[in-house]
Amino acid sequence: MDKIRETFKEYFGDGVELPENIPAFGKFSDYKYTDWDITYIFRTDENGKKYLDFTADHRMTNPRHCRITEDGELTYLEMYQESYSFDTNLEGDEEIKKQEYFEHNRKVSRILIEKGLLERKGNESLFETPEEKKSIEPEKESYIDIFFDKLKNWLS
Secondary structure, three states, rough: HHHHHHHHHHOOOOOOOOOOOOEEEEEEEOOOOOOOOOOOOOEEEOOOOOEEEEEEEOOOOEEEEEEEOOOOOOOOOHHHHHOOOOOOOOOOHHHHHHHHHHHHHHHHHHHHHHHHOOOOOOOOOOOOHHHHHHHHOOOOOHHHHHHHHHHHHOOO
């Protein structure tokens, strides 16, 4: 566990540390000094190897989804695409790229929800298919609200 804690501290720098006894789930939000908003889970894989998965948001950089294994190895995992580009000279390319963008971000949302790194709150989302939208309670806050709240924090 010390290697996980060391790599985490090295990655984020001063002011961001994991507690001595890492809980199974945790959050770190410090907009006053470090500007990081971090959610993490501490787990053991099927081979008994401990790891920490986390998402991290900062207003001055892109969001991250990473894993630190018990030997201190840091791996970047799939995260949201923030934009997409297309060739205006290719007919239909914009729609294809847009669809790929949404498919990728839906996949990432499902991964983060399954891990417990993203709370399912909404009745609609930029990242849900129409079939998924129908199955969610309408009175709850939506992913789109969460996404734009996070975007607002990144930009402020």
